[in-house]
Structures are given as structure tokens and as C-alpha cells.
Amino acid sequence: MYQDILNSTAHRDCPLPQDPWIMMQQWDHLLFIHRPIQPHVLEEYLPQGLVLDTFNSKAWISIIPFKVSKIRLRKMPLFPFIGSFLQINVRTYVKRNGIKGVYFFSVDENQLLMILGSKVATLPSYYADMSMKRRNGYICVDSERRGKTAGILRARYEPTGEFFHPEKGSLEYWLIERYFLWTYRNGSLYRGVIHHKQWTVKKAAVNMEQSLTTLWPNNFLNSGFLAHYALSQIALIWLIRREMI
Template sequence: MYKKILQETGHRDSPLPAGPWMMTQKWDDLLFLHLPASPETIRRYVPDQMELDTYDGEAWVSIIPFKISDMRIRLLPSFPYIRKFLELNVRTYVKRDGIPGIYFFSLDAEKLLPVLGARMGTLPYYYANMGMKKRGDWFHYHSKRHGNRELAFKGRYRPMSESRFPEKGTLDHWLLERYYLWTQVKDHVFTVGIHHLPWKVADAEAIIEKQGLTPFLPAEATGNRMLLHYAHSRRVLFWPLKKA
């Protein structure tokens, strides 16, 4: 399985990370909720050592609720407590040294141990009370961050079309096919490389009851120009965190 994933790289706009991968996760039932925003709005929240990436002059912020169903360290058996949990990411799009990637504003998770481990690795993880259920063809998802109940998300979503592989050059491909993330601690930038097979996504419908995870965005950013994708599942490989 892993060999097949590593052999398929044509969908990437960046090289595979050097060395062996360290960890794997399976991501299931993802909603990609993409919000356009002005570059001036987003730039102030992105570290100066990263270039804000835009598509046709617009910056984008994406909110991604999903389920992790199989996390394990390479060559080790899975640990039952951290094998499965919910996660909710808020990210924007950046470049560094010409390589496209992502910058996380926040990552919420429902189990404390992965949060503590990730924060030691410099990522902005937060512990949250979270739940996800499927009723009919709708996925119902909620999250409230411990210590600040306003940083919450509640809604439901479902796929609305056949799944497809986005074509290179399109906005869909630009938003989805990202394989490096960067984070900054003081004056030091760190990076993590990932890899998976190309995203196969459907158009999605979402009804959002609460969305308090992007207080830095103007109200009009959550209007009619939201772009929604649903992805059923992807096996993801992670490389070790390193100083950029």
C-alpha cells in the first residue's frame, strides 16, 4: 500500500520530502470549506518569512472538519487511545522558496495526548470537545474549544455530485494539492512534508450553524462565494518536522 502511494507523484507541484516517512494517518469524510479573502486581510496573520499564496489575486482560508481513523508511527503497532479521533483545521495558502504549501491558524482535536505532542512539535493544536455522526447522507459535526467556547464550529455537510480528480491549473487543484506545511516559533521556521494519492472530491452542500474559528475574517467572507468539497478518504504519510 505505502509503496503504491509513494510511486504516484504526478499530481504534486513539489518534490517528495527527503528520507523515509515517519507517521501515517487515514483521513475520512472530509469537508473542505473554502472562503475567499483579500490578501491584505490575511497577510497580517501570516509570518513575514512566508509568502502569501493567491489565486487570481485572491487569498483563501479553508476550514476542514474530518475524522482520523488510523494513526500510527512507522514500523510500530497502533496505540488504541490515539488511533482514532476528530480533527478540525483552519489554514491558508503560502509559499516558501517557491514551494506551495499551507500555514495553519489552528488545529483542534478531541484527544489531549495528540494535542500535547503536536504542540511540542510547534503546531498550533488545541484541545476541543468534538462530535461527528452520520444521519442519512448528512455528516453532523460540532466542536467547542476548551477554554474558549466561542471558538466553535457546528454544522452538517454532504456530497452533492460524483467524485472527480481536479485538473491542474484549476482553483480546486490549487486549494487541495498541497504537500508542505510551515510553522514559525520566534524567528525559526519549521516544515513538515506529507504525501498522499491525488484528492478525489465531490461538490458538497453544507449548512453551518456556528463558525467562530475565523474571527479575523470580515463577515462577507462567509457569504455566497464559499467553495465546498467533500472527500471520502485518503491515506496520508508524514515526514519528520525539521527546521526550514
């Protein structure tokens, strides 16, 4: 299975790292919610060393809830005592030295052990009470952060139409096919690499309420965005490394 994933690289813009991957995760019921935003609004939030990436002169911000399961380290059995957990990340689209990727504003999770792992990996993580349930044909995600930093997401979504592979050059491909991520902590920039097969997605109908980010105005909560649904994906993850700014 892993070699089949590693051999599937035609959809990537950059080659795989030469060093081996260290972790596998399965992602299920992913919802990609994307909204265009003026570049100058986002640029002030980026750390030194990253350049905002745009599509037709527009920047984008995305909110992505999904389920994580079947976690294992390379050549090791599945992690005990974890099972599955939920995650929501808020991200924008960036470049560094010609490489395209994403920059995380926040990562919410409902598994304390994974929160600790995410913090070690420099991700801006928050612990949240979260659920993902099916109701009357919809998938419903409810999340509320615990602690001093407030943040909620209430989303109800329904996949529509047929599954498709986003075409190279399209906005959907530009938004979804991203294999590098950057984080920033204590004055240092860190880069991670992931790999998986090309996304297969459907469009999605979404109704949501959120306070995870102020960059998504309340008057645009249920209009002016794109949404896509993916059933499942197996992802290989490389060690996050510090980069010189």
C-alpha cells in the same frame, strides 16, 4: 500499500523528501470549506519568511474538519489507546522559496494525547469537545473549544454529484493539492511535508456556524464559498523541521 502511495507522485509539484516518512494516518469524511479573501487582510497574519499565495489575485482561507484514524509510526503497529479522533484546521495558502503549501492558524482536536503530539510538532493546537455524526443523510460536525480561547464550529454537509480528480491548473487543484505546511512558534519557522495519492472529491452543500477565525465574517457564513468532500485518504507524514528565516 506504502510503496504504491510513494510511487504516486505525478500530482505533486515537488519531489518527495529523500529521508523516510515517520508517521501514517488515515483521514476520513473530510470537508474542505474555502472562502476568497482580499490579500491585504491575510498578509499581516503571516510570519516572516512566508509569502501569501494567490489564485487570480485572490487569497483564500479554508476550514477543514475530518476524522483521523489508524495512526502508526513507521515500521510500528497502530498506536494503542488512541483509536480515532477528530480534527479541524484553519489554514491559508502560502509560498516559500518557490514551494507552495499551507500555513495553519489553528488546529482543534478532541484527543488529549494528540494535542500533546501536535504541540511538540509546533502546531497551534486547541482541545475541543467534538463530534461527527450522520443525521438524515447529512454529516454533522459539532465542536467547541475548552479552556480560555473560545471557538466553535457547527457544520452540516452533504456530498453532491460525482467524485472527480481536480485538474491541474484549476482552482480546486490549487486549493486541495498541497503537500507542504508551515507553522511559527517562538520566533522560528517550521516546515512539514506530507504525501498521499491525488485527491478524489465531490462538491458539497454546507450550512455552518463558526467562531474559529475572525477572518471569515459572519455575513459570509453560508454564502460566497466553495466546498468539497473527500471520503478517505491515507497520508504519510515526515518530521517537521525548523527553517532558517
